Amino acid sequence: MNIILVMVITADGKTTKWTESAVHDWSSHEDKKHFQLLKSRHRLIVMGRKTYERIKSEIVLSTDTLRIVMTQRPSDFSRDAVDGQLEFTDEPVATLIKRLEAKGYETMLLVGGSRLNTEFLNNKLINECYLTIEPRFFGSGNNLFANTKANVSLELMELRQLNHQGTLMVHYRLHYDH
Numbered sequence: 001m002n003i004i005l006v007m008v009i010t011a012d013g014k015t016t017k018w019t020e021s022a023v024h025d026w027s028s029h030e031d032k033k034h035f036q037l038l039k040s041r042h043r044l045i046v047m048g049r050k051t052y053e054r055i056k057s058e059i060v061l062s063t064d065t066l067r068i069v070m071t072q073r074p075s076d077f078s079r080d081a082v083d084g085q086l087e088f089t090d091e092p093v094a095t096l097i098k099r100l101e102a103k104g105y106e107t108m109l110l111v112g113g114s115r116l117n118t119e120f121l122n123n124k125l126i127n128e129c130y131l132t133i134e135p136r137f138f139g140s141g142n143n144l145f146a147n148t149k150a151n152v153s154l155e156l157m158e159l160r161q162l163n164h165q166g167t168l169m170v171h172y173r174l175h176y177d178h
């Protein structure tokens with residue numbers, strides 16, 4: 001499975017503004033367009049429960065796309081679940097990936113947040129990432145990953161300036177060093 005992380009961050013690496021959960025308040029219009037385009041090109045999107053709760057009112061379900069929310073309490077969300085479109089799971093990530101591969105999925109978009117990203121990073125599962133870097137500093141907030149130790153080199157695949165303000169989109173391939 002090719003696993004692609006997609007996140008918008010500030011130039012000081014924050015994925016949230018302080019303790020506020022909303023991201024759309026500070027990310028650029030151009031990033032939103034870029035994210036929409038990536039989503040439209042992928043059939044499998046995975047996110048953490050907190051991210052789901054933040055964005056659930058904006059999700060437009062479709063029979064073309066399977067969204068999976070990772071939570072230790074999937075039964076709490078049984079009323080939200082729609083078979084084949086929106087599923088909740090507490091499977092270990094490696095088991096989840098095997099099951100999805102067996103169903104024919106070859107690529108997964110991992111869309112945060114930091115805690116779930118860390119789980120995937122710790123298991124060396126992220127192959128590529130698209131980071132949109134907004135030209136702002138917040139000083140505090142969530143980081144791309146929660147507190148962990150990693151040793152990953154990034155190979156630049158693409159770099160694009162998305163607007164005049166200086167929003168940058170970088171696409172990297174990950175190489176796990178020992």
Ligand SMILES: NC(=O)c1ccc[n+]([C@@H]2O[C@H](COP(=O)([O-])OP(=O)(O)OC[C@H]3O[C@@H](n4cnc5c(N)ncnc54)[C@H](OP(=O)(O)O)[C@@H]3O)[C@@H](O)[C@H]2O)c1
Binds near residue numbers: 008016051052073111
């Ligand atoms: N800047 C960006 O691009 C971006 C992208 C996404 C999200 N965000 C922001 O990030 C914040 C949320 O990030 P977060 O790090 O606090 O939370 P998160 O990663 O979205 O969700 C964490 C939750 O996911 C579940 N989870 C994580 N790993 C799991 C595993 N291995 N197995 C089962 N469940 C697992 C747990 O849910 P339970 O507690 O239910 O067990 C955990 O509490 C929000 O404010 C959101 O707006 C920013």
